Amino acid sequence: MMPFLNPNGAIALAKDRLGGLLLIACCLFAFLWATFHPSSYSAFKHYPLAEGISWQLFVNDLLMVLFFFMVGLELSNETKHGVFRTKRAIVLPLLSACAGFICPAIIYLFLIGGFASPLSSGWAIVTATDIALALGLLSLCSRAPVSLKMFLLAVAIFDDLLAIITIALFYTTSFEVLYLCLSVGITVLMFWLTRWQTKRLSPYLALGAILWFVLLKAGIHPVLAGVVIGFAVSQSGCAFSRRNESVLQWTVTLLVLPLFALSNAGVSLAGIFSLESVIDPIAAYIAIAMLIGKPLGVFGSVWLGVRLKIFELPEATNLRMLFALSIFCSIGLTLSLFIGELSGLANDHYKLGIVVAALVASILGLICMHFATRHGADVLQVGGDQ
DSSP states (O other): OOOOOOHHHHHHHHHHHHHHHHHHHHHHHHHHHHHHOHHHHHHHHTOEEETTEEHHHHIIIIIHHHHHHHHHHHHHHHHHHSTTSSHHHHHHHHHHHHHHHHHHHHHHHHHHTSTTSTTGGGGGGGGOOOHHHHHHHHTTOTTSOHHHHHHHHHHHHHHHHHHHHHHHHHSOSOOOHHHHHHHHHHHHHHHHHHHTTOOOHHHHHHHHHHHHHHHHHHTSOTTHHHHHHHHHHHHHTOOOOHHHHHHHHHHIIIIIHHHHHHHHOOOOHHHHTSHHHHHOHHHHHHHHHHHHHHHHHHHHHHHHHHHTTSSOOOTTOOHHHHHHHHHHTTOOHHHHHHHHHHHTOSSSTHHHHHHHHHHHHHHHHHHHHHHHHTTOGGGOOOOTTO
């Protein structure tokens, strides 16, 4: 029997489920739009808002800062009072992310015959996790404990950091070392302010805006500035009220993430399901590497760590939940498509593998999570501030 939820908890649960459904609906709509009317979808994505700023760029590089700001706040809260308050608890998702990054790449390279293959430039496609879609799907599982969401959040963030490093090292033609050093310096300055308990919000926002610009110039995705700002603001004890945090969560869940999905998930399915695309082995290689490699790396590292008694499972979770969660990590979609564009592969047939992996992982992950949490009503945790 499901435990009683207080009004705030019930509202938070409804918000997450509504946001997850809206996110999936936007992904499906983007697929259909790009398939049946690709010209208008392309015009929508590249609609110029200002000189050099398209609608898609505005969503990806500016609006998504709000999402990562919220991520920074949540991670900071968990390091102070929640599931990541000890260093050991942080190491587990870090190792899971690293294993989940390495295993799919190894499987993909094995399938294509190593780096000598002309398909080797696409090895990083299979390493990505779409953090927004994975969290959106997990939010549909009402019995999943909050600690599970935080674990997925941490794994996905570490995974994104690895993906960004990979893009910078292997897929970036120019890398600005000066701006990279400046970004490190600004980040250090922000955390120096937190040590002095600077409680005014304006210095963090000003430094965050500068950090965003410097990261952009350095060739690193600027939305990472949001994580730094959110973490620093929370650590400093700034007067960022629960009401402001709630408004931010609603805005991100019901506006920012759906717009991100609508602007990025539009892959035309007309061409990639052609006979030529289906028989091209790269689609199968991509799908196999993602669907097997991600769970093998993420869940395998958790299982091994727990088995050897090096780590403990996140609070109120079990191995079945962690296995279902590892399947969600196979959803690369937007980030995988982005890396695919940079990889320089001869054709777009790899997109079929990304789409198939995302669809299979979404359905299989939801089914596994349903059964994993079906008898776990006692582990439901819904805080009033979630």
